[in-house]
Amino acid sequence: MKAKVTFNLDRCKGCGLCVSVCPKHILSLDETVTNVKGYHPSGIIDQDKCIACGNCARICPDSVITVEKFPEDK
C-alpha cells in the first residue's frame, strides 16, 4: 500500500500537532521554509514509511492535510 499525504502549505500555521501524533514520526516543520503567513509549514519527510492512519489530518485544526491511500501493486 502506498500512501500520499498532501499539505495546503499556505494555510498551515506551523502548530506542530500533526508532528506530535504521527506514529511513524515522519512529519516535521520545515524551518528552512516560511509560508505566506510567516509560519514554518509541516511536511512529510519520508512518504514511503506512511501507513495512511490519518492521525495528522484528523488532528490538524486547520484541515490542511489530505491523506490518500493507493491499493498495493500486485
Place this chain on the structure above:
Amino acid sequence: MSQIVYQRSAGLQDVETHYCPGCHHGIIHKLIAETLVELDLCASAVGICPVGCAVYAGNYLNCDFIEAAHGRAPAVATGVKRTRPNLPVFTYQGDGDLAAIGAAEIMHAAMRGEKFTTIFVNNAIYGMTGGQMAPTTLEGQKSTTSQLGRDRQHHGLPVRMAELLSTLDGMAYAERVCVADMPSLHKAKRAIKKAFTLQMQGIGFTFVEVLSTCPTNWGMSPVAAGQWVKDTMTQYYPLGVIKDVEGTL
C-alpha cells in the same frame, strides 16, 4: 484509484480561520462538522456562536448561525428550538461565556431540559480578551487578572460545569472529553455525535464539555499545551460520562 483516508470535511466552509496556531477550536469545529455531515444535518442545523474567540464560528461551519450576546446563547437557542423544534440547534460556548456571564442561562436551559446541544469549550482562561481569569481557571494558574495565580481565599475554586448542570433533571447527557491526543479525539467525536443523536430523538438537553488549550494565553507551545490538558486539567476536570439518562433507563 486512491481512497481518501481523510480530507477537509464538507461540514466546514472552505475558508481560513483566525484561530491561533494549535488552538483546539479548529479541532472541535471539525468534529462538529463531521458529525453534521454524518448525521445529514448540514441543511437543517442552526448554531449559536458566543462572544469569545469563536465569535466567527458562523463563518467556519457549514450551517445557519446566529451570533448571541455574551452568555446568552442558551436563551437564543431556546427561542430557536421552541419555535422550530425540527431543526437541530446547538450552542458553542467558551468558559467565560457559559460559566461566568451566562451561568443563569445555561442553568435554566438545563433545568428546563431544552432540547438543544451545548458544546462547552473549556480552556480555563478568557482567550479573545487577552488571558483574564475564568471561572474554570485552575487554582494556582496565572492569568492577567490573577497574576499571582488563582487563590482560593480571594477567588474561590473553579467550577465543574458538567457536574453542576448534571444535578438537574433536565440534563439528559453530559460528558467531558478532550482532543489532546488521538484516542481522546475519537472519544470526543463519539460524544458529540451522541449528543446530536439524542437531541434528534428528543431526549433532552445534551452537553459536551471539551477541555481545550489556549496556547497563546497559557504561554505554551500547542504541543505542550495539549500535554497540560492531559496532565493537569484532567486532574480537576475528570474525563468521562457524567450523566446519561438513556443508560439508566
Place this chain on the structure above:
Amino acid sequence: MQKELWKGNEAIAEAAVRAGCDAYFGYPITPQNEIPEYMSRRMQEENRVFVQAESELAAINMVYGAAAAGMRAMTSSSSPGISLKQEGISYLIGAELPAVIVNMMRGGPGLGTIQPSQSDYFQATRSPGHGDGHMIVLAPSGIQEAVDLMQDSFDLADRWRTPVMMLADGMIGQMMEPIAWKQRPAAPAVDKPWATTGQGERGHTNFVTSLRLDSVDNEAFNEALQQKYADIGRQKTRYEEVDCEDAELILVAFGTTARIALSAARKLRQEGIRAGLFRPITLWPFPTLALQQVAGRPNVRAVLTVEMSAGQMVEDVRLALCGAKPVHFFGRTGGMIPEPAQVAQEIRRILKEEQA
C-alpha cells in the same frame, strides 16, 4: 359592534395572539404580570410557544433567537426589566430583527414603585440600547387603541426589520375598559430570506449577527440604518389633535396623561378658555411636522407639555418648535398621577402669565 370589558394587560396579550404572535417570552414584574399569565394559558391553547424565562435578560434573548429564526416574537416588562433588556434590544437593532416589546412603565428610578409613570420616554426614544439605533415607539392612550396598535406593532416590525415598542403605563395595564375586536385584513406576510431556518436548498448559509469589526463595514451599516429611520419617519407619523383649531393653548401629552389633559381642557372650555390637545401616538418617529403645524397657528399663545415624569417628551416638543412658541411643562413623578384640576390650574396660570 359588540363590546367586551377587558383588563388592559389581558387585552394587549389577546391582541398579540390575534396579530399572529408565534412566541411569547416574559418574566414576572408588576404592573404587567397579567400579560405573561394570560399568555401562558392562551399560547398553549393555540399550540404556540410560551416560556417564562429566568430573567428579562433571558427573555429578550429568547425573542432574539425566535426572531432570527423568522418567527413573530414578543416580550413584555416594566421599567426595571426594560433596562435589563437594553442589551438585547441593541442586538435586535444591530441584527435588524423584528420583535415586539411592551413596556408598562412604572415609577423609578431603581426599584421605584409599581404605580404608573412615563419616565422611560428617553430610554425608549433616545437609547433603546447602546449605539446609534432606534426602535419604533407606539403610545396608546387607552385599551382599545393598545389593542388596535398591537397588530400594527407586529406588521411594522416585520416590514421594517426593527424592534417595535408599545410604551404604555401601569394605568393602561391595570384598568378595564369596553373594547371591540375589529376584523382587520391581515397585512401581506413579509418574506424573511435572511432567517436561520436551516440552509436547505438555499445555496448559502445565513449568519444573523450584529458583529461588524471592520469599521468601514460598520459605518456603512450605520448609514443604511439611518437611511431606514429616515424612510420610516417619512411615512405618516401618528398623532391625534382634539379641539386644536381655535386653541390658545396646546397641550401635548401621550398615553394616560393625554386623557387627563383632555379632561382639563374640556372643563376649561366651560370657562371660556380654549385649550386643545396634541397627542403623539408614534413617539419615535416623533410627529414633529404635525406639531409645528398645529402649534404654529396664530391663535396659539403657549404650549404645555404634561407628563408623568420630570420632563422628557417636552425636550422633543422644544426641539420641534425651536422657540416658535413658549413651551411650558407640568409633571408628576415617582408614580404620582396628575389630576385634571392640577393641569387646569397650570393652564390658567400660564395663560395669565402670557397675558402679562
